[in-house]
Amino acid sequence: FLRMSELNLTDKVVLIREDLNVPIKDGKVTSDARLQASLPTIKMALEKGAAVIVCSHLGRPTEGNPEAVYSLAPVAEYLTEKLSSQLSTPVRLNSDYLTQGANVKSGEVVLLENVRFNDGEKKNDATLAKKYADLCDVFVMDAFGTAHRAQASTEGVTQAMRQADKTVCAGPLLAAELDALSLALETPAQPMLAIVGGSKVSTKLEVLHSLAEVCTQIIVGGGIANTFLAAQGHSVGASLYEADLLDTARDIMTKTEILLPEYVVVADKNDIDFADFTGSLQKATATIKSVDAIGDNDMILDIAPESAKRLADAIINAKTILWNGPVGVFEVDAFGQGTQILATAVRDSDGFSIAGGGDTLAAIDKYQVADGVSYMSTGGGAFLEFVEGKVLPAVAALQIDA
Ligand code: 3PG
Secondary structure, eight states: OOOOGGGTTOOEEEEEEEEOOOOOETTTSSSOHHHHHHHHHHHHHHHHHEEEEOOOOSSSSOOTTGGGGOOHHHHHHHHHTTTTOOOSSSOOOEEEEEHOOOOOOTEEEEEEGGGGGSSTTTTOHHHHHHHHHTOOOEEEEEGGGGGTTIIIIIIHHHHHHHHTTTTEOOOHHHHHHHHHHHHHHHSOOEEEEEEEEESSSHHHHHHHHHHHHHHHHEOOOHHHHHHHHHHHTTTTTTOOOGGHHHHHHHHHHHHEEEOOEEEEEEEEGGGGGGGGGHHHHHHSEEEEETTTOTTTEEEEEEEEHHHHHHHHHHHHSSSEEESSSSSOTTTGGGOOHHHHHHHHHHHHHOSSEEEEHHHHHHHHHHHHHGGGOOOOEEESSHHHHHHHOOOOHHHHHTTOOO
């Protein structure tokens, strides 16, 4: 595919699709890894003399969600600060671009408000995709983290640009991710171990199937571990798990060794306010329990240190480590020790380690282990699908006439 670095962008209006889907709390970005990773692309476009429009989704807004929660306004502020040496005006957040256009001049950066506020974005609506294409002369796909989604601002706009005979290309971040991951995964050194945690349970169980083919061992955490524990016949009390995926979990366990904790950290569900999950956990009591002694009101929220240390030994011995997702609610220290112990083992291992996903990067940041991680990807789901060998639709669209 064509790369942005090869193009002359003088006085061109360039629309860059980034993945700026970052955690935000009280109006402030709490983990900026994805934003940092997008800055060189935006700077390069400015240096090339372009008028720059940046777009992204943020979260998964649905009807009834207050738009303020999913506004990219904090990201616009962040970009303004980081690009101040190159910009004479602040990065403008534009909410009415579909009706009024982007109104951007060379040397300026406009950030389009969350594309998922637009009807048809997630359905990859062709009319919406054409409206995005109408905004620019050149479309740059740089959102590796969203390349697995065929949506109007990723795959759809690429097609619309082609139909209008306009240029589409890969941004430097997308190109770097594809180059690095292909290189690392072509022939992974064995034994290969994966750590798969987080709360997007159903999506990751599918991915585990594929990882089971290449990994000798898989450490699971979060809601996924609970589903595996339940599949083994343990009661998981009030924990998050998926009853309809127990057979899938059992099937995966026949293909590879799934490493599960014997001891976990639980909180009483009555102490948890689901509207303020992490806030309420700050005050909840963390209790270590055997997985054979989980009570009806117990919610499993972390791997206990004694079990995490056993899992850490497996990490130290692996030659390739793939990490996606924390194994507990690491944002709250009482439920973060499992993730911390595993993160430290990833850092200390001599194996080649690849980490991906917003929460994973936030954990790497929190426990300051980045210097020991061989490659950090900005992708979460996209990273896992790439690892599986799946074709990422937004990348495939770029490659059509490569
Ligand atoms: C991610 O965080 O994995 C990407 O930004 C994609 O988000 P999505 O899963 O809501 O499409």
